[in-house]
Amino acid sequence: MPLVAIKINGHEVKAEDREPILKPIRDIGINVPTLCHMDGLEPYGVCRMCVVEVKRGKRTKLVTSCNFPASEGLEILTDTEEVLQHRRLMAELLLARCPEVKKVQEIAASLGVEKSRFKTIGEPSNCVLCGLCVRVCDEIVGASALGFIGRGNQRVVGTPWYVDPDSCIACGACTYVCPTGAMQMEAVTRKRWRKELGEGQRLCRYARMGLISYKVCPNNFDCATCEVDQRLFDEFGTHPILALAPGLHRQPKHVGHFILIEDRTYFQGHTWAKLLKEHARVGLDDFAQRLIGGISKAVFRAGPGDVVHRGDPAVNVSSNGHRATMLFPVSGRITHINPALEDNPSLINEDCYDRGWLYTMESVNPYEDKSSLVGPDEASQWIQDESDSLFRVLTESRSAALSDGGELLPNFSRNLKKEDWDRLASMFFSGAE
Numbered sequence: 001m002p003l004v005a006i007k008i009n010g011h012e013v014k015a016e017d018r019e020p021i022l023k024p025i026r027d028i029g030i031n032v033p034t035l036c037h038m039d040g041l042e043p044y045g046v047c048r049m050c051v052v053e054v055k056r057g058k059r060t061k062l063v064t065s066c067n068f069p070a071s072e073g074l075e076i077l078t079d080t081e082e083v084l085q086h087r088r089l090m091a092e093l094l095l096a097r098c099p100e101v102k103k104v105q106e107i108a109a110s111l112g113v114e115k116s117r118f119k120t121i122g123e124p125s126n127c128v129l130c131g132l133c134v135r136v137c138d139e140i141v142g143a144s145a146l147g148f149i150g151r152g153n154q155r156v157v158g159t160p161w162y163v164d165p166d167s168c169i170a171c172g173a174c175t176y177v178c179p180t181g182a183m184q185m186e187a188v189t190r191k192r193w194r195k196e197l198g199e200g201q202r203l204c205r206y207a208r209m210g211l212i213s214y215k216v217c218p219n220n221f222d223c224a225t226c227e228v229d230q231r232l233f234d235e236f237g238t239h240p241i242l243a244l245a246p247g248l249h250r251q252p253k254h255v256g257h258f259i260l261i262e263d264r265t266y267f268q269g270h271t272w273a274k275l276l277k278e279h280a281r282v283g284l285d286d287f288a289q290r291l292i293g294g295i296s297k298a299v300f301r302a303g304p305g306d307v308v309h310r311g312d313p314a315v316n317v318s319s320n321g322h323r324a325t326m327l328f329p330v331s332g333r334i335t336h337i338n339p340a341l342e343d344n345p346s347l348i349n350e351d352c353y354d355r356g357w358l359y360t361m362e363s364v365n366p367y368e369d370k371s372s373l374v375g376p377d378e379a380s381q382w383i384q385d386e387s388d389s390l391f392r393v394l395t396e397s398r399s400a401a402l403s404d405g406g407e408l409l410p411n412f413s414r415n416l417k418k419e420d421w422d423r424l425a426s427m428f429f430s431g432a433e
Contacts, residue, residue: 002017005072006021007074008025009076011028016070020067020070022034025078032049032078033050042135044131044135049091051086051087052076053077054068054075054077091108096116103128122153129157133174134146140242141171145167169205173242176239202217209241235362244274244281253380258285265370267328267373268431269311269429271283271327275370281359281361282328284352285353287387289352291390291424293320294320294411295345296319297317298316298341300358301316301325302328307333308333310328310329313325314327314358320416322416325429326429327429332361332363332364337358338356338357400415
């Protein structure tokens, strides 16, 4: 993204064009209170605590900094009397609604507000209606098990029709992000599971999230004392589902005969990486799984704790009497492998971008990884060029790989001679640009 010059409290600052101005404000060490904002979620602007004053020419106005875009020449003031008065007013309203909530008390105290002049309507609440739980369930987890119900002072967070939804996987993300402790959806679902599910049906919540292979919970859903739960939190440094964010999966994009996922970056050797802040998940792309065909065996070349580099061997796959070594797209330390592939390597063919993943890794240099891979903007042209090269080789080989209409035959690698297979593996899996 191009950079623009802005001023924050008189200081010249560079920011990405159109990025929310809350980020550059915080980047220079200025504290702006928020309740409804969280990195990784779409800006919401409902709590109004992050209000700042912006100036362009002679015009000034108050805006929510979490969703107001940076632009060339913008001037931002974060501590004018008008800004502080607005924040104090919002703090008073929150105190009237949630007088016993520690987070609200802390924000109010930081603004010099000790009590509210407004009366509490009905029973005091411990929910500030920030929407973090609703949005993380929808945007990050992808379960959409929560929503807002009612309007005005009757507005609450709940489940559709007040019925416990089957879509809730007790991941705990909603409880994890709740700033007040009001959200207890995870505990409610685990209690229901203990009552309704037999022992063989008690699938671990991390298996339901897709973070580990099939595992039945041996601990009566007491996740707080579970070693798997603690290990995953320690390795990711946050809630694991927030790190991997399955709800952020984009819609598949078809380029000719092949599929791309736009939130992935691609290695020239036809492995992909989903890059997060400090972690990456890697696997084979659709081009690779289509070329390899019905995979009958997958042998991991690294394990948890190993440090690997981009271009190192990642996995040996076997199909139709042929063998290929696929390479790591990024460098890092292995934290997890996908054990489901040892018993069912065909998962790569069935779902190469999700259930058929290979490794989860701690990234060494995420910026370098991102700049060295094929990004979303270039991926379509790259895969089209690769497709053209593949069809050219298959046409020259005269093998039974293409239908009369020029379409790729299913599992066509079984019809390739060894020399044709070796040529294709060298062309497409070596990682050479």
